[in-house]
Amino acid sequence: xxxxxxxxxxxxxxxxxxxxxxxxxxxxxxxxxxxxxxxxxxxxxxxxxxxxxxxxxxxxxxxxxxxxxxxxxxxxxxxxxxxxxxxxxxxxxxxxxxxxxxxxxxxxxxxxxxxxxxxxxxxxxxxxxxxxxxxxxxxxxxxxxxxxxxxxxxxxxxxxxxxxxxxxxxxxxxxxxxxxxxxxxxxxxxxxxxxxxxxxxxxxxxxxxxxxxxxxxxxxxxxxxxxxxxxxxxxxxxxxxxxxxxxxxxxxxxxxxxxxxxxxxxxxxxxxxxxxxxxxxxxxxxxxxxxxxxxxxxxxxxxxxxxxxxxxxxxxxxxxxxxxxxxxxxxxxxxxxxxxxxxxxxxxxxxxxxxxxxxxxxxxxxxxxxxxxxxxxxxxxxxxxxxxxxxxxxxxxxxxxxxxxxxxxxxxxxxxxxxxxxxxxxxxxxxxxxxxxxxxxxxxxxxxxxxxxxxxxxxxxxxxxxxxxxxxxxxxxxxxxxxxxxxxxxxxxxxxxxxxxxxxxxxxxxxxxxxxxxxxxxx
Amino acid sequence: xxxxxxxxxxxxxxxxxxxxxxxxxxxxxxxxxxxxxxxxxxxxxxxxxxxxxxxxxxxxxxxxxxxxxxxxxxxxxxxxxxxxxxxxxxxxxxxxxxxxxxxxxxxxxxxxxxxxxxxxxxxxxxxxxxxxxxxxxxxxxxxxxxxxxxxxxxxxxxxxxxxxxxx
Numbered sequence: 001x002x003x004x005x006x007x008x009x010x011x012x013x014x015x016x017x018x019x020x021x022x023x024x025x026x027x028x029x030x031x032x033x034x035x036x037x038x039x040x041x042x043x044x045x046x047x048x049x050x051x052x053x054x055x056x057x058x059x060x061x062x063x064x065x066x067x068x069x070x071x072x073x074x075x076x077x078x079x080x081x082x083x084x085x086x087x088x089x090x091x092x093x094x095x096x097x098x099x100x101x102x103x104x105x106x107x108x109x110x111x112x113x114x115x116x117x118x119x120x121x122x123x124x125x126x127x128x129x130x131x132x133x134x135x136x137x138x139x140x141x142x143x144x145x146x147x148x149x150x151x152x153x154x155x156x157x158x159x160x161x162x163x164x165x166x167x168x169x170x171x172x173x174x175x176x177x178x179x180x181x182x183x184x185x186x187x188x189x190x191x192x193x194x195x196x197x198x199x200x201x202x203x204x205x206x207x208x209x210x211x212x213x214x215x216x217x218x219x220x221x222x223x224x225x226x227x228x229x230x231x232x233x234x235x236x237x238x239x240x241x242x243x244x245x246x247x248x249x250x251x252x253x254x255x256x257x258x259x260x261x262x263x264x265x266x267x268x269x270x271x272x273x274x275x276x277x278x279x280x281x282x283x284x285x286x287x288x289x290x291x292x293x294x295x296x297x298x299x300x301x302x303x304x305x306x307x308x309x310x311x312x313x314x315x316x317x318x319x320x321x322x323x324x325x326x327x328x329x330x331x332x333x334x335x336x337x338x339x340x341x342x343x344x345x346x347x348x349x350x351x352x353x354x355x356x357x358x359x360x361x362x363x364x365x366x367x368x369x370x371x372x373x374x375x376x377x378x379x380x381x382x383x384x385x386x387x388x389x390x391x392x393x394x395x396x397x398x399x400x401x402x403x404x405x406x407x408x409x410x411x412x413x414x415x416x417x418x419x420x421x422x423x424x425x426x427x428x429x430x431x432x433x434x435x436x437x438x439x440x441x442x443x444x445x446x447x448x449x450x451x452x453x454x455x456x457x458x459x460x461x462x463x464x465x466x467x468x469x470x471x472x473x474x475x476x477x478x479x480x481x482x483x484x485x486x487x488x489x490x491x492x493x494x495x496x497x498x499x500x501x502x503x504x505x506x507x508x509x510x511x512x513x514x515x516x517x518x519x520x521x522x523x
Numbered sequence: 524x525x526x527x528x529x530x531x532x533x534x535x536x537x538x539x540x541x542x543x544x545x546x547x548x549x550x551x552x553x554x555x556x557x558x559x560x561x562x563x564x565x566x567x568x569x570x571x572x573x574x575x576x577x578x579x580x581x582x583x584x585x586x587x588x589x590x591x592x593x594x595x596x597x598x599x600x601x602x603x604x605x606x607x608x609x610x611x612x613x614x615x616x617x618x619x620x621x622x623x624x625x626x627x628x629x630x631x632x633x634x635x636x637x638x639x640x641x642x643x644x645x646x647x648x649x650x651x652x653x654x655x656x657x658x659x660x661x662x663x664x665x666x667x668x669x670x671x672x673x674x675x676x677x678x679x680x681x682x683x684x685x686x687x688x689x690x
Contacts, residue, residue, distance in 0.1 A: 012657050015672035047659035047672075190615030193656040228562075228599045229655050231668040266555075267562050269597030272653060286557030286583075288596040304554065346659065348620035353659030376621065385616055389653075421658065423620045432616070439615075439653065445596075
């Protein structure tokens with residue numbers, strides 16, 4: 001009898017030695033003369049348990065982790081192929097509370113299937129959405145996406161359906177007009193990795209989502225703009241795209257419908273600003289990633305001047321389930337105007353870091369403590385940054401805020417791409433504010449003055465504040481500078497760098513020397 | 524002036540020039556060809572020699588300034604040969620929350636270089652990186668294309684030692 005074993009090929013699992021574990025399991029199986037079928041799956045997203053090895057048993061998949069190369073021998077000795085007990089035994093994977101409490105819609109298959117096997121994808125409800133979409137007219141597909149309430153998961157939260165409709169409505173009488181589908185896979189925000197997990201763990205869901213988008217708006221060419229820091233994702237995506245072509249899910253006759261959609265991965269080159277959609281388009285065109293003025297909107301004049309849908313990986317990857325189960329189904333998750341689920345990424349100083357997909361409405365506290373288990377260091381969590389390097393720092397008093405775009409706006413914070421970075425009480429928030437400016441200075445495209453110059457001046461002023469020079473004056477100056485950047489920058493890079501800076505000053509004034517001496521109090 | 528002669532003035536080795544010509548031929552018809560072309564060149568020879576800007580610009584109908592502008596805009600592209608291995612240390616917030624600053628200091632002192640520099644023996648080039656998407660396993664570093672998570676002093680030591688041995 002052949003036993004199926006799963007060892008993730010997710011790059012976080014690889015960063016903890018998953019390849020070595022997989023190799024050793026294979027060798028050990030040969031040595032012991034037992035038949036195993038080793039599948040390299042994506043990660044279930046419980047990274048403190050990675051590399052997490054799963055074994056298919058009659059009762060279901062059981063998990064062991066974190067497995068190092070030193071554990072492989074004893075796993076075989078204890079007959080883990082039968083799902084037997086072992087110090088690393090975790091139980092049935094699906095029954096693990098961390099997973100069971102989640103609502104995995106976009107991530108339904110991640111960690112379960114072989115990411116590059118199209119048969120596995122189809123066996124787990126893959127391509128159901130495309131099958132439905134292929135017989136619909138574009139407007140009806142767009143209608144489903146609009147009804148679902150899906151908003152751009154890259155961070156800006158713009159309604160996806162409206163964006164698609166704008167592209168659909170361009171050149172309504174010219175079916176051959178060139179339009180493009182562009183996937184923003186330049187996931188540069190610190191604390192985020194959900195795009196990476198999808199691309200490495202279930203690339204077909206992204207491919208399917210983009211194909212549906214193409215059919216909906218009448219675009220025949222898609223590009224995935226992938227950050228160069230993700231070499232493993234590049235490999236999986238290319239493998240999956242090639243398999244999709246072979247199986248007739250990409251190319252000039254999708255599912256025998258006569259409809260065409262071609263897809264290609266393009267590598268970015270390490271510029272954070274290229275996550276901004278217009279500079280991404282410039283980069284795809286082979287230019288410097290300089291932000292464009294808007295209007296014209298990319299939906300009307302995008303890539304090479306043609307109507308273009310630009311969506312984040314998670315937005316596209318959520319489309320297949322919407323087309324499979326209907327906009328109404330998806331809309332029933334969530335709260336307020338934030339519909340559906342959000343793949344949340346727990347990161348930084350957190351005991352149980354990983355991917356939590358939940359309907360909007362869960363609070364930060366639930367995420368940080370019920371899922372996250374508190375800080376990794378065991379010290380109190382003092383601050384969390386939500387939404388990447390341009391997101392605000394939140395103090396403990398705001399941990400009861402529910403994850404909802406509007407609720408976060410009310411407290412002058414953003415959800416962004418759903419990354420949550422925890423810091424314990426050793427963090428110096430003045431240094432984090434300085435870093436926010438520094439990062440902006442490193443990554444600014446240079447087109448607008450507030451961002452290009454403001455960021456560098458910000459570092460200088462923060463250095464003075466940290467050194468205690470002209471304290472009151474410099475706190476006022478950094479607020480004034482932030483105001484200029486906030487209101488005068490061309491895109492979110494300069495325009496949102498004040499979020500981490502000002503939130504740090506406002507919520508953690510003691511780190512800036514405010515309130516600790518009478519002179520500073522005036523600030 | 525024939526291209527052959529221009530090439531000699533560039534001061535670029537014949538073998539490298541031929542490789543670059545091959546990459547240009549393979550990419551010239553691609554829409555938005557410049558980035559894929561630059562990636563292909565750097566993947567192959569490790570950097571993008573400034574001497575090839577002229578050839579690239581001619582074949583893509585760009586100015587030399589445009590090619591130069593693109594190469595220098597992106598952190599990923601380099602115009603000089605790096606060390607045998609490239610070590611990038613993540614400087615982003617998540618890794619900072621788990622002590623990446625200490626790793627940065629340690630790497631710099633161990634290698635005797637600052638960021639964007641190469642060790643004297645030519646074995647390792649040190650670069651900063653802003654997020655590797657390994658934020659649940661911070662702090663993270665990447666040696667060439669292998670990411671490492673939960674890196675401590677001991678592991679960093681081992682990563683550096685291994686790279687030096689294979690340099």
